């Protein structure tokens with residue numbers, strides 16, 4: 001990675017990074033959540049700041065200290081994350097969606113705690129699909145030159161390999177870069193390390209060998225600075 005000590009190649013740029021996993025409440029005490037730790041998003045925010053960027057970090061439900069020199073906006077739900085990310089992106093050059101927004105939310109939110117019944121039965125929870133923040137950023141770019149970066153945690157299955165699914169997702173989302181993690185077998189979540197491929201809408205693929213989340217973050221910013229230079 002080019003992002004060595006003293007490299008300020010993101011100076012004058014405003015970057016927005018989302019991190020963590022959103023929560024969708026069923027009642028005042030219960031929620032649907034996911035296993036995202038926020039570590040990759042925080043590594044992206046830290047490395048961008050060290051390369052000179054103005055950084056807005058939209059953080060959902062993480063237990064991590066605020067990185068120095070970064071503006072942190074805390075959110076809980078996918079809807080709140082969308083509002084914060086879109087607002088910050090209006091003045092941004094880059095947005096990186098490293099968060100795991102919940103795809104679904106309970107259709108209704110109970111005002112008081114749902115009680116269990118004596119007969120051993122359980123409620124059926126109906127879910128509604130949440131907005132796709134990344135897709136929304138691509139379809140209504142909050143500003144024209146915005147570079148949009150997505151993440152994809154994929155597993156291979158009967159329908160295709162990890163890379164098959166990743167290429168299809170990049171095309172579907174329409175973002176500029178897609179960072180692909182193979183999460184088969186529970187890898188990556190909460191781990192200090194990561195291994196990925198950075199796919200470009202231009203057909204490029206940058207493999208990033210197993211290493212720290214900071215090392216992956218540096219490669220992502222390398223690719224982003226390439227795109228910013230070519231605009």
Ligand code: CTP
Pocket residue numbers: 078097098099100101102103130131132133134135149150151152153
């Ligand atoms: N994402 C988003 N808004 C959502 C869900 C996902 O912005 N409601 C973003 C994630 O932050 C990530 C990218 O979209 O950058 C891909 O997320 P992923 O969960 O892999 O994609 P989905 O389209 O939700 O597809 P899947 O059915 O595989 O979960």
Ligand code: CA
Pocket residue numbers: 101103
């Ligand atoms: Ca999803």
